[in-house]
Amino acid sequence: MLNVGRVINSSKLRQPKPFTVWRKTGDWVAGRFEEMETAIPMDGVVTAAGTKDIIQVPEGDRTSQFMVFHSTLPLFVTHDDVQGKGTSDQIEWHGERYRLFQLKDWSDFGYYRVAGTSMGGT
Numbered sequence: 711m712l713n714v715g716r717v718i719n720s721s722k723l724r725q726p727k728p729f730t731v732w733r734k735t736g737d738w739v740a741g742r743f744e745e746m747e748t749a750i751p752m753d754g755v756v757t758a759a760g761t762k763d764i765i766q767v768p769e770g771d772r773t774s775q776f777m778v779f780h781s782t783l784p785l786f787v788t789h790d791d792v793q794g795k796g797t798s799d800q801i802e803w804h805g806e807r808y809r810l811f812q813l814k815d816w817s818d819f820g821y822y823r824v825a826g827t828s829m830g831g832t
Contacts, residue, residue, distance in 0.1 A: 715782040715820025718755050728753050730802040731785065754781035756803055759825055775828035777801075777808055785824045787813045801826055 717723060728751040736745035759776035779785065779801055787798045787810050798810045808826030816823055 713820040714816065718780050718782055718821050719753060723755055724753050725756055725803075729756065729779070732800040732802060732807070733786070734797050750783075752781050752783055754779055756780075775806075776825055777803065777828075778823060778825050779803075779808075779810075780821055780823050782821050784817070785810060785813065785822050787811055787824065799824075800829065806830075 731750040731752050733748050733750060734745055735748065736743050738744075757778045757780075759778050785799050785801075786796055788796065801808045801810065807829040809829055810824045810826045812825040814823040
């Protein structure tokens with residue numbers, strides 16, 4: 711089986727500087743949910759989104775800036791499954807944050823592919 715993760719981590723292809731994944735976690739404390747944000751440096755490949763990544767909705771196509779991130783470490787979108795509940799990761803790249811919204815779990819091939827939409831700066 712082809713392991714694309716080796717290509718994604720190749721110094722010839724990955725971004726020269728790691729991007730930062732911001733992951734939110736939290737707990738209920740005295741009846742109130744307290745959220746914490748953790749910074750996770752991550753290596754990978756960042757590309758512009760293609761036409762298959764554009765969101766089409768009844769009111770029209772969304773035109774905000776989309777980027778695609780490839781990583782060998784897991785990335786998350788909002789979920790409620792056997793692994794628990796969580797909100798979408800956010801990735802900071804070139805001074806801008808992107809909220810992840812579309813995950814392709816290709817971990818059988820050694821990587822994860824996620825699309826993110828710009829949050830309008832940090």
